Amino acid sequence: PTLASGAKRKNVIVCWDFDFSLINGNSDYFVQDKLYDGDDKYTKEIAPAMKAEAAKQGTTVFTDFQDLYGWPKVFKDFNLNAQSFARLVSDIPVFEENVQIVKGIDRQASSNLDGVNQCRVQQYIISNANEVLIDNILKKHKLYGTVFKDDQIFTNPGWYDATSGVLRCQRYHNVELGDGQLANAHTCDICDANLCKGKVLKEEVMCRHNRLFNYDNVVIYVGDGGNDLCPVRSLKAGDYAFVRKFKECSGLEAKIEADGGSLKCNVLKWKDGKELLQNFQKVLPELQF
DSSP states (O other), X not given: OOOOTTOOEXXXXXXXXXXXXXXXXXXXXXXXXXXXXXXXXXXXXXXXXXXXXXXXXXXXXXXXXXXXXXXXXXHHHTTOOHHHHHXXXXXXXXXXXXXXXXXXXXXXXXXTTSSOOSEEEEEEEEEEEEHHHHHHHHHHTTOBTTTBOGGGEEXXXXXXOTTTOOEEEOOSSSEEEETTEEESOOOOSSSOTTOOHHHHIIIIIGGXXXXXXXXXXXXXXXXXXXXXXXXXXXXXXXXXXXXXXXXXXXXXXHHHHHTTSOOOSEEXXXXXXXXXXXXXXXXXXXXXX
């Protein structure tokens, strides 16, 4: 169907958290748990001990910990390089329905400007992971540079050290410049120091979609973690939070329950790719997934 003269188009902005949302695992720990004898030994034993030691040295922000302790250890212990690490991390599980969803959104986005479709759509990733992790995993599923381009991904910078070959990472926000000075600062009381998802959503995503005289914006935020409450609490009536639920109420689901019903947006829950796809089909019947 075509639009009536002067009618506004529906403009859908889909924002994905990455770990346990777009993918089904923790990209920061996946390789370690795979290599250190399995059974989450790294997550449950090695990493907590390293974090305690790092905290004594003044390193408490997770991105800083990974850069100074986490990545150097696993790369040294298993003689990793960019190629071997990429092969390992890209094996992290992803629900096949999630790939189906992002490809369906991308197909719709390719006709955003055709003058016919009543529903425009664009999607973004807002993540506490880092560029290298996201790059390798998206490439494995043929999503990087096609479904998700660089300007659709907001995460911590990541790179391989030119001398040692070890994976490095840096904060996205609150970048330390020395002498107590911070670049790109945020003061959010929910998000980690390295990245405020609400700040990204407001200042870097929504500013691209401010033509409210032409479009009615609808935001869909897909998340699972406690810090996803920050962007979710900024959503308005008519927006949606697709909240992942686990066997035990935790993360974003627990934060929302503790928040006492103060959210303005609609909340739909999902436990796997099948349920997430059903949520998208319910909210966006215009799209062919």
